[in-house]
Amino acid sequence: MxxxxxxxxxxxxxxxxxLAVVSGLLASYPFHEAFPLISTVGIETVLPFGSxxxxxxxxxxxxxxxxxxxxxxxxxxxxxxxxxxxxxxSLLVSTFPLxxxxxxxxxxxxxxxxxxAAGQIAEHLALRLPLIGLVLNRLLxxxxxxxxxxxxxxxxxxxxxxxxxxxxxxxxxxxxxxxDLAVWATLAAAVSLVLPVSLExxxxxxxxxxxxxFLGIQELLRHLPPWLAGLVFPSIPVLSLVxxxxxxxxxxxxxxLWTGTYVILTALGALR
Amino acid sequence: MKRYLLFLGILVLALxxxxxxxxxxxxxxxxxxxxxxxxxxxxxxxKPEKAxxxxxxxxxxxxxxxxxxxxxxxxxRGIIKNPADLRVVEKTCGQPACHPGYPERxxxxxxxxxxxxxxxxRRYWGEVPAHAPAKRPGETVRELMLSGETxxxxxxxxxxxxxxxxxxxxxxxxxxxxxxxGGCVACHLVPGEKAKKxxxxxxxxxxxxxxxxxxxxxxxxLTYQGLYEDEGYGAPLVEGEFGAETLEDGRFVDLxxxxxxxxxxxxxxDCHLPExxxxxxxxxxxxxxxxxxxxxxCHGGQGLTRKGxxxxxxxxxxxxxxxxxxxxxxxxxxxxxPVKCRHEVHRRLSCQACHAPRVPQCFGCxxxxxxxxxxxxxxxxxxxxxxxxxxxxYMRYETxxxxxxxxxxxxxxxx
Numbered sequence: 266m267x268x269x270x271x272x273x274x275x276x277x278x279x280x281x282x283x284l285a286v287v288s289g290l291l292a293s294y295p296f297h298e299a300f301p302l303i304s305t306v307g308i309e310t311v312l313p314f315g316s317x318x319x320x321x322x323x324x325x326x327x328x329x330x331x332x333x334x335x336x337x338x339x340x341x342x343x344x345x346x347x348x349x350x351x352x353x354x355s356l357l358v359s360t361f362p363l364x365x366x367x368x369x370x371x372x373x374x375x376x377x378x379x380x381x382a383a384g385q386i387a388e389h390l391a392l393r394l395p396l397i398g399l400v401l402n403r404l405l406x407x408x409x410x411x412x413x414x415x416x417x418x419x420x421x422x423x424x425x426x427x428x429x430x431x432x433x434x435x436x437x438x439x440x441x442x443x444x445d446l447a448v449w450a451t452l453a454a455a456v457s458l459v460l461p462v463s464l465e466x467x468x469x470x471x472x473x474x475x476x477x478x479f480l481g482i483q484e485l486l487r488h489l490p491p492w493l494a495g496l497v498f499p500s501i502p503v504l505s506l507v508x509x510x511x512x513x514x515x516x517x518x519x520x521x522l523w524t525g526t527y528v529i530l531t532a533l534g535a536l537r
Numbered sequence: 538m539k540r541y542l543l544f545l546g547i548l549v550l551a552l553x554x555x556x557x558x559x560x561x562x563x564x565x566x567x568x569x570x571x572x573x574x575x576x577x578x579x580x581x582x583x584k585p586e587k588a589x590x591x592x593x594x595x596x597x598x599x600x601x602x603x604x605x606x607x608x609x610x611x612x613x614r615g616i617i618k619n620p621a622d623l624r625v626v627e628k629t630c631g632q633p634a635c636h637p638g639y640p641e642r643x644x645x646x647x648x649x650x651x652x653x654x655x656x657x658x659r660r661y662w663g664e665v666p667a668h669a670p671a672k673r674p675g676e677t678v679r680e681l682m683l684s685g686e687t688x689x690x691x692x693x694x695x696x697x698x699x700x701x702x703x704x705x706x707x708x709x710x711x712x713x714x715x716x717x718x719g720g721c722v723a724c725h726l727v728p729g730e731k732a733k734k735x736x737x738x739x740x741x742x743x744x745x746x747x748x749x750x751x752x753x754x755x756x757x758x759l760t761y762q763g764l765y766e767d768e769g770y771g772a773p774l775v776e777g778e779f780g781a782e783t784l785e786d787g788r789f790v791d792l793x794x795x796x797x798x799x800x801x802x803x804x805x806x807d808c809h810l811p812e813x814x815x816x817x818x819x820x821x822x823x824x825x826x827x828x829x830x831x832x833x834x835c836h837g838g839q840g841l842t843r844k845g846x847x848x849x850x851x852x853x854x855x856x857x858x859x860x861x862x863x864x865x866x867x868x869x870x871x872x873x874x875p876v877k878c879r880h881e882v883h884r885r886l887s888c889q890a891c892h893a894p895r896v897p898q899c900f901g902c903x904x905x906x907x908x909x910x911x912x913x914x915x916x917x918x919x920x921x922x923x924x925x926x927x928x929x930x931y932m933r934y935e936t937x938x939x940x941x942x943x944x945x946x947x948x949x950x951x952x
Contacts, residue, residue: 302574303566303574306605307566310566310605310607311562311563311564311565311566314553317556377605447542448546451546454550455549461608464603464605464606466604466605469628
């Protein structure tokens with residue numbers, strides 16, 4: 266069975282990613298990472314077009330993530346892993362956890378209840394990693410001691426880095442068409458007009474929820490030890506993708522089962 | 538296709554610009570003195586009293602809502618008008634940073650449960666066997682509100698007594714009934730200056746707040762202030778109108794000498810302890826179990842209540858006991874007369890037996906229920922079948938009957 270990648274998904278992904286990075290860079294000017302929540306509220310309530318800019322950045326980021334998942338599924342159906350050497354395929358696969366991490370750090374930097382929860386959980390999980398945990402935490406999070414400074418840097422470096430490197434190497438960034446940018450910008454702008462981006466004030470609530478795509482891991486953390494729920498479980502799809510060529514049918518089944526489990530866990534977490 | 542997309546893009550852009558032009562923006566990010574963001578202050582000008590100053594507390598810790606937004610709809614999501622309502626009080630007044638522990642205590646207090654009224658009614662009306670325990674499940678105001686359970690006595694309670702409890706939503710009913718209830722603010726709220734646009738929360742509970750409810754049965758709240766609920770018929774008539782003073786609910790009152798504590802400027806909350814009014818974590822059934830301050834607490838008792846608790850306002854100043862009232866005024870406390878009060882023949886007399894020479898007494902109390910009519914069930918908030926009417930034979934303001942309870946001689950007041 267042959268499957269062709271849909272160009273509008275691929276170019277939509279590139280356009281959304283570019284829009285997310287550009288709008289993020291614009292939003293970063295009035296943002297002061299020393300006062301994350303005050304800055305975010307300032308952008309939202311004081312800065313002209315600020316709430317629109319923030320929502321636009323948020324929704325283009327979400328589009329990037331969703332289109333990346335779609336693109337990844339299409340690539341697997343297209344047997345893209347067979348046409349590339351392992352190292353090259355592994356690098357392509359790595360864009361998925363890197364973009365997820367960029368998206369995740371974006372939640373941390375806003376400094377609200379969700380961001381605080383996300384930062385704390387991520388820091389605790391990173392510190393559980395053997396050998397590299399401490400270094401990884403110092404590079405990406407360290408929110409308990411230093412606030413959102415490192416998460417902010419990671420958010421910018423990861424987003425710009427992945428865009429530039431994949432834009433030079435995997436697709437031609439300068440080939441992104443103006444029409445594609447306009448269509449995806451219109452879509453994100455329309456959603457931004459209708460759905461305000463969440464921003465929760467810190468509270469005494471004992472039930473805190475992280476970003477939506479993190480709810481599954483958060484739910485699993487209630488039942489399994491952190492190294493299993495926060496390290497082994499999320500590594501399953503990444504490793505399955507990297508070594509997909511070795512046992513395509515078996516690993517496809519693993520990916521389907523993993524995704525199904527994660528959807529159920531996310532639903533359970535959301536309903537709490 | 539391209540033309541449609543272009544049109545759509547221009548339309549969305551126009552909407553973005555139009556919305557921005559119409560949008561109210563804050564001049565700055567508002568924070569409290571602790572650095573917490575309170576964007577409510579960008580629009581709201583209300584000024585509560587010092588203890589809850591807007592610059593210190595802000596609005597959202599009490600009224601909830603979303604303090605990070607300025608769009609009316611978003612900012613007001615989940616907002617509550619009365620933070621002291623017992624349904625939400627754990628998230629507001631009783632939150633860990635403010636007054637923790639109080640909601641749990643208050644919810645067990647008699648003013649929140651009304652257990653005594655319910656138990657007495659059901660027992661006297663024969664709905665509960667004499668040997669039944671006084672504390673029965675399902676027989677508190679809140680439980681009756683949720684269960685909808687009713688009987689003849691409970692129907693009477695729901696319709697005639699159902700507004701004198703802390704679970705009543707403030708402002709739910711019109712007129713003077715709307716002033717009652719509201720959880721903590723049933724006692725702790727007084728009107729503020731109009732210019733400040735916010736009522737005042739106070740620990741100095743005025744007598745009027747207590748007597749919104751405590752004005753029937755023994756009429757203690759009225760007598761304390763020097764008011765006697767008489768028949769009167771509104772007499773004397775002045776220029777064709779009723780000349781007598783009236784209470785908010787329309788009852789006529791005559792002026793009588795007020796209690797000397799009232800004359801001295803003491804309010805109910807100067808004598809009654811927080812453990813009595815707001816509960817001491819125990820769930821009592823009757824008032825006499827809950828109340829612990831006695832005359833002897835101040836007069837000859839060295840400031841100890843009958844439960845052995847030290848009265849927080851009784852203290853020693855220059856070798857003598859004084860009571861420092863809520864307004865900060867000190868009242869020297871007189872010891873009981875060593876001859877009259879401590880004489881062996883008066884050993885069994887309660888203080889009131891001598892010091893309450895006249896009390897209001899309501900004789901011939903009876904009620905009637907008309908099943909053809911409907912009446913507002915104040916716990917359910919809707920009209921239900923059966924309308925109650927109260928009658929009495931006559932009111933008197935005279936020397937009370939003395940009776941014996943246990944080993945004590947008390948006054949007995951029909952009310």
